[in-house]
Amino acid sequence: MTTTKNSSVIFSSRPDGFPIPGEHLQVTNDATINLDSVPLHGGLLVKTIALSVDPYYRILMDRTYKLGEPIFGHIVGRVIRSELEGYNPGDYIYTEEAPFQEYAVVTRGASQLRRIEKDAATWVQYLGVLGMVTRTAWIGYYALAKAKKGETILVSTAAGGVGSAVAQIAKEQGLKVIGSAGSDEKVKYLKEELGLDAAFNYKTEDLEAVLKREGPIDIYWDHVGGKTLETVIGNMNPVGRVIICGVIEQYNSKDNTGFGVKNFSLIHSRELTVAGFWVNPLEKREGDFGFFKEMPKLVREGKIKIREEVRHGLDTVPQFLLDIQKGKNVGKAVVIVADE
Amino acid sequence: MTTTKNSSVIFSSRPDGFPIPGEHLQVTNDATINLDSVPLHGGLLVKTIALSVDPYYRILMDRTYKLGEPIFGHIVGRVIRSELEGYNPGDYIYTEEAPFQEYAVVTRGASQLRRIEKDAATWVQYLGVLGMVTRTAWIGYYALAKAKKGETILVSTAAGGVGSAVAQIAKEQGLKVIGSAGSDEKVKYLKEELGLDAAFNYKTEDLEAVLKREGPIDIYWDHVGGKTLETVIGNMNPVGRVIICGVIEQYNSKDNTGFGVKNFSLIHSRELTVAGFWVNPLEKREGDFGFFKEMPKLVREGKIKIREEVRHGLDTVPQFLLDIQKGKNVGKAVVIVADE
Incomplete structure (x- = not known):
């Protein structure tokens, strides 16, 4: 050659x-x-x-x-x-x-x-579905969500790779799952294909109103940050958990100032936990929670699809x-x- | 009668x-x-x-x-x-x-x-020293700080009841302990009586400069919230933990808006965990970590004084x-x- x-x-x-x-x-x-x-x-x-x-x-x-x-x-x-x-x-x-x-x-x-x-x-x-995206969902969820059956989880960008995996894992576990997405077509997919309990178009529906109707929230899987995060924190149950998997709102912001989250004191008064993570170091610290063993099976059984x-x-x-x-x-x- | x-x-x-x-x-x-x-x-x-x-x-x-x-x-x-x-x-x-x-x-x-x-x-x-204040320090620390010997902890209002207990517990465990307080007299007390590694008067010294000199911080025990919290978050090591034990800055604020913490995205990028708690429900969830057994002994031995x-x-x-x-x-x- x-x-x-x-x-x-x-x-x-x-x-x-x-x-x-x-x-x-x-x-x-x-x-x-x-x-x-x-x-x-x-x-x-x-x-x-x-x-x-x-x-x-x-x-x-x-x-x-x-x-x-x-x-x-x-x-x-x-x-x-x-x-x-x-x-x-x-x-x-x-x-x-x-x-x-x-x-x-x-x-x-x-x-x-x-x-x-x-x-x-x-x-x-x-x-x-066997790559980093679903592994992020799986390991982040098992290490940080501490979910209990019957709790309510809100997943942002729920039609995306990580979001849809989290939504399905939580659904499998018996949680009430609410998904947000950026188009009516995605909302339809979340409800009809993935069987979420509720889904809404964040571009056309008012988040506060949705949370008043479908919440309060025990677990928030956040890909967005900013004002959205602030609004969700304001609608969380005591001892709720916020998992920060991404901050898309700030990836492309020209200045690095970021949105000021004003209701930080609720983290104290409601005993919330906010945890940011990256999957590879988290996996190194806490293990893979059986991802490579469980996920291919769940995919074959059609329980996780992306x-x-x-x-x-x-x-x-x-x-x-x-x-x-x-x-x-x-x-x-x-x-x-x-x-x- | x-x-x-x-x-x-x-x-x-x-x-x-x-x-x-x-x-x-x-x-x-x-x-x-x-x-x-x-x-x-x-x-x-x-x-x-x-x-x-x-x-x-x-x-x-x-x-x-x-x-x-x-x-x-x-x-x-x-x-x-x-x-x-x-x-x-x-x-x-x-x-x-x-x-x-x-x-x-x-x-x-x-x-x-x-x-x-x-x-x-x-x-x-x-x-x-045997009451809620020290119990708050003890249970919060053992449940949430996940401290490792050699790490650096910053304790705000370190001359106060909870703060001084946290500082001494951490010192006992081999951490580098930095305390903030609101007067030179308190700073002297922290250094000379409690043996902290570093202490500063937050009213006269610049927090950012102190953190550049003494940090970065692995664990922040927060009683203050607001701008102080934002500055500390900006000076934390990856996988750092913020324990929100109080938000004095907001207890007495006339409007309920609160300070906007702008660098929330660092919680993601540095994999930080921010956890708020109240001692009694936390104790109910996680136990007392041997407080009633250990603390009287530590007090008698002079290892914890407030x-x-x-x-x-x-x-x-x-x-x-x-x-x-x-x-x-x-x-x-x-x-x-x-x-x-």
Whole structure:
């Protein structure tokens, strides 16, 4: 083998608002790679089959991604060369830390690197319902929600990947589940497909009124932050729990001031707990609560399903990342990069 | 026995700011009680020996105390009559729910009602270092701080009852302890008497600068809320814990809007946990973590000491409550009401 074209999604300049395709992220088709000689430093050379686009990549643009280099994230791929024990050419792998390129060098010790079986699930499922998104829902829920049957949970962005997984896990457990979403079509999906007890369009319905009708809330799964969070805190039961899984309202704010949450004193008077988390360090601290054992079963039984929005080609990544920041996607965002 | 004078601390009108002696609280000397015939409804008739004045009584003025009736709180007293099994005339009792009167009817089931030994501790100790204040520190700390040796804790109002107990418990456990207080005299006390690693006067020193010098903070024990809390959140280590034990800044605010905490998103990005609590329900949920077994020993060994400010006579209660709202007290506020 000689030199091969290796398209990449390059972090080309730092956004201070939404990440604009072509400006902050560029897909370059002019890079090449020598598949025989590229140094692996004890890692793997992988052909990227599919990748996942997730909201938090926006945060990595603020502090982690390096300018001029490929962004990285979750992929499934096929091993071409290996310097890592236990991995052989032809194996399929999953990792959450691979550069977004047609051919990627995956370092030993890359986050969540593991071998996967070709026929146990689809590539989209590996990146979706068996991937970080559902693992975030599962581990966050079991570590932090301390849910009891009969309690009421409110899930924001409940039609999204994490949200819909949380909603279904809570439903399985016998909670009353209320979901918020940004379109009537998503609300319909939450009620009719996922069987939530209540769902509402946060763009057209008044949150306070919804909470007065459907609440009070014992558990709030928050992806939003800001004014929404303040309103929910004002409608929580004593000893309620707020799980902060994301703060989309602030990912793309130009100044870093943020919304001032004024009713903090209710955290005291109502004995609330507010906990922020990231799944990988949380898993390291508290374990996986049986995710890898339980989730494939629940998926097979149809008890956990998530919508998938699949696009094709590395070229689609920058626009996809913008779309999910704006809530324009309709499910877990996965890009098919190549045939195996 | 016939009719006896029974002075009382009456809740006479509802404050919307600081509780003014004579306006919102009045001590009346014209009420009487018939010690032989006053109905006990299965409870106790008690002669009040001493009582405790605590900051949170101010909150009870907003939503719990009834206008025209005595306020209630923590007392030690001697039983005069009993309709309650296990209690006899001459016994000494502690409870956190007795009306503030010379002679008080204590209902069966009053919060934390228990018999105490006359010679095991002083009455002031029963209301101070063995009372709710230290129990709040102990149970809150063990249930919520999840402290590890070598971590850094910041305690606000560290010269106060709860604060100084938390500081000493944490010091015992091998933490770096930083205390804030409102006067140079208190700062000196924290450093020289309690041996804190660092202490500062929040009225004259810049919190941000102190935290840059002494932090970052793993655990923040908060009695204050507002801007102070926001500044501390901005200086916390990942996986830090904020324990909200009080929100003095808001107890006496005229509007209920509160300060807007703007850096809520750090709770997510740094995986912080913010937990509010009240000791009695927390104890009911999680147990007492050996408080009644361990604390008397620690007190005897001089490992936990708290300052006591003792005043004499029911008449002193309204001003004392105002003084502790303004931080003018110099330790746990106890009022001696009568000789035994």
